[in-house]
Amino acid sequence: MSFSVEEKIGFIRTALGRIYPEPKSELIYDSPFQLLIATILAAQATDRQVNILTKKLFDVCPDATTMSVTDPETIRDLVRSINYCNNKAKNILAVSKKLVEEYEGEVPASRDALESLPGVGRKTANVVLSNAFRQPVMPVDTHVHRVSNRIGLVKTSKPEDTETGLIKVIPEAWVIDFHHYLLLHGRYTCKAKKPECQGCVLRDICDYPDKN
DNA sequence: AACTCGGGGCA
DNA sequence: TGCCCAGAGTT
Missing domain, CATH: 1.10.1670.10 (Helix-hairpin-Helix base-excision DNA repair enzymes (C-terminal))
Structure with missing residues (x-):
């Protein structure tokens, strides 16, 4: 057969x-920014770790503008619970700053722009493009x-x-x-x-x- | 194309 | 205890 x-x-x-x-990501994360950050954090981490972390993280800084001015140590301490904590804490802070500086605090809906962000490769870009922007x-x-x-x-x-x-x-x-x-x-x-x-x-x- | 990254999970 | 994981980035 x-x-x-x-x-x-x-x-x-x-x-x-x-x-x-x-799948629940689109329900949990109510903005492209939160989806992007959660997807960056999710690489090589378990779903459970990411869910616990993002809950706390987005309490403190729910959007790019807020995260970009959040104390790096605060972010580092929150992210410490999952893999690659130093790199990831640095990455998401750098991402939020770049979004504020170059994209008016919004997540760009283009592959090239997304892949130019630290910690964002092809797969993460595609998650955001398909999930947040329906491409x-x-x-x-x-x-x-x-x-x-x-x-x-x-x-x-x-x-x-x-x-x-x-x-x-x-x-x-x-x-x-x-x-x-x-x-x-x-x-x-x-x-x-x-x-x-x-x-x-x-x-x-x-x-x-x-x-x- | 091969290697590194850091820590969780599992044999 | 030591091997494997799974993406991104670097060489």
């Missing part, structure tokens, strides 16, 4: 939507890349090609959900080393040859 990519997409959305919680781009991290290729949604070695491949086949309204679902599926089930294919809800539609 083989499935078209379109059939797989529908199947995945239903199956993963059942087992993973809804048709797909954030691709290693999980999304690996899972998409194993299932057979795309066949590519470069994450950048996965990005363009996925955006062609995933309906625009589903992009944010898909990023979330594929990320969690890659982290917890379709792991790089020991994928847990037995019991995987995508087993029936997956191309991965090494099903245990």
Whole structure:
């Protein structure tokens, strides 16, 4: 039995939507600024750490203008609870200052402008562009890349090609959900080393040859 | 293209 | 206890 990519997409959305919680970033973060900062902080950190931290952080400085004039030590102490605390504390402060100086305190809706901010690479830029500005781009991290290729949604070695491949086949309204679902599926089930294919809800539609 | 970064999680 | 992680940045 083989499935078209379109059939797989529908199947995945239903199956993963059942087992993973809804993506909540857009609900928690009520501005592009907060989404941007939270996404920078989220790299290499756990969701739990970031949720706890941003709650406190955005109490103190909810927007770029406020953060840009906040005592660096205050930010450093707040950020200390998660990975790369020194770099990240420095980065988000520098980001807020640059936003104030060059973009009137607002988050720019362009890839080049976003990627010029410290701590913001392609993936983080794409999260902001798709989530806050509804642009048709797909954030691709290693999980999304690996899972998409194993299932057979795309066949590519470069994450950048996965990005363009996925955006062609995933309906625009589903992009944010898909990023979330594929990320969690890659982290917890379709792991790089020991994928847990037995019991995987995508087993029936997956191309991965090494099903245990 | 390969390496580094810092600390959490897990074998 | 020691290996792995997962993005961004640097060389």
